[in-house]
Amino acid sequence: MNPDIVYLDNAATTFPKPDGALDRMIELYKKTGVSPGRGSYDLAVEAEDIVYDVRSRLAKLFNTPDPTRIVFTSNATDSINIVLQGMVSRGDHVVSTRLEHNSVLRPLYHLHKKGIIDYDLVGFNAKGFIDPDDIQRAIGNKTRLVIINHVSNVIGTIQPIKEIGEICAKMGVSLVIDAAQSAGIIPINMEEWNISAVAFTGHKSLLGPTGTGGLAVSPDLIIEPTRFGGTGVDSESPVHNETYPHRLEAGTINLIGIIGLSEGLKYIEQRDMEAIHKQEMGLFVKLRDGLSNLETVECYCAANYENHAALVSVNIKGMDPGDAGSILDADYDIAVRTGLHCAPLVHEGIGTFPRGTVRFSLGPFNTDEHIDKAIEAMTAIDRYNRR
Ligand SMILES: Cc1ncc(COP(=O)(O)O)c(C=O)c1O
Structure with missing residues (x-):
């Protein structure tokens, strides 16, 4: 594994698994x-x-x-x-x-x-x-x-x-x-x-x-x-x-x-489930707030803290989610999931069908640094997108 990879695809499968x-x-x-x-x-x-x-x-x-x-x-x-x-x-x-x-x-x-x-x-x-x-x-x-x-x-x-x-x-x-x-x-x-x-x-x-x-x-x-x-x-x-x-x-x-x-x-x-969830949600809020501040980025149904898990779907105006995912991977070593996430009717409901979204999903081994890198990368993509 590339030690520098920022893995934000934990809703697909959590990675890595606990030490040892x-x-x-x-x-x-x-x-x-x-x-x-x-x-x-x-x-x-x-x-x-x-x-x-x-x-x-x-x-x-x-x-x-x-x-x-x-x-x-x-x-x-x-x-x-x-x-x-x-x-x-x-x-x-x-x-x-x-x-x-x-x-x-x-x-x-x-x-x-x-x-x-x-x-x-x-x-x-x-x-x-x-x-x-x-x-x-x-x-x-x-x-x-x-x-x-x-x-x-x-x-x-x-x-x-x-x-x-x-x-x-x-x-x-x-x-x-x-x-x-x-x-x-x-x-x-x-x-x-x-x-x-x-x-x-x-x-x-x-x-x-x-x-x-x-x-x-x-x-x-x-x-x-x-x-x-x-x-x-x-x-x-x-x-x-x-x-x-x-x-x-x-x-x-x-x-x-x-x-x-x-x-x-x-x-x-x-570690206790509640403690893990709390830690993930702290990072979720930081990520969501960082992403919602970007002019060309839209977050979907992420305003709630209560009754929410640590994942956020977004789109970048005018950009295919698949392309955004490829840029995050190729230029920033950030792993996210893009597309419909096997739930097409959700996308019909939030208006993102058929192209889907870019999904950032957090796990117990994500850190503040991972979130900083994700926000930095998305800030650069947003800046480029606005030119
Ligand atoms: C909400 C939901 N249901 C079911 C599944 C299917 O899980 P599995 O692929 O482990 O069968 C997933 C997997 O992403 C999921 O997110």
Whole structure:
């Protein structure tokens, strides 16, 4: 890695990971890298204990009582597919929003095209927030579930999940949240907020490796399995095991990834999520203020400090976001994400479709110096742009 690179693409994946995490991950995998839960020998039991420990810590993080209902998947997209396809039946209706990532929009579209569901997408206001009353109005007597983005990966707004959870509980529909951008950095309280399932990814704010993720399932939610196979238990039966986590985990799980996720979690537990978020938000404010002072730069839905995560999308008047990203990379060694960020409807809402935006997203290892460099680079681009 170029030591001078300023990495501001943490919403895509956090980089770097906590110091020493990779070494400890390899070390532990060297010692216990056997198939967890599949053998009666000590090592297999030890590997299973490691996995159970991570399930327990994630259950605590999301405040849900049963660690066996933390199901490991390969990422948030995988989790969303498992929960959506496993919950709906023909004729069901689903409520979602125009803030969603394609990992929600495309499974919904697919299910609709197959003739299985109908769905409605609720819009967001000019500041980037969903009005819970709009969710309530969209719920009908065929609505099976509401699936909603917790933190937008384009504009960083945090949605009022608690209020939406109250509505869902009152109206008897399940609430599923896409926590790809929130798990590990923004509190999620499944019990208090009436959340039925949380789809999370391991490689963003949970600071684990790619290829990890999961679904936290509340005790009363029924999800039908959509994948079947070996679980290491009840092997004599042709029926896939119905108990959690086997119910939704077919095949050998990603042990090395889960060990890495454990290292990411350890960092969050030791430093405290709130402290990390506060530090990131301090840098966010500095960056946002520095960028909004520039004459030809426009920031989207970034005025809020409360209910906001540490990312900001911008455009430079008259300049393609892709070109701006290339200049930041080639001339300033600054890594950002440009384009639609897999969430086209958000761009329709903020008026940046189809070219998208330049997104700066912060992580726990960003520093004041990184923000100074980003502002300096954008100041130079703005100056050049005004000539
Ligand atoms: C809001 C949101 N949902 C879902 C995803 C998908 O996450 P993954 O690629 O880990 O499946 C992302 C990834 O950027 C995201 O930002």
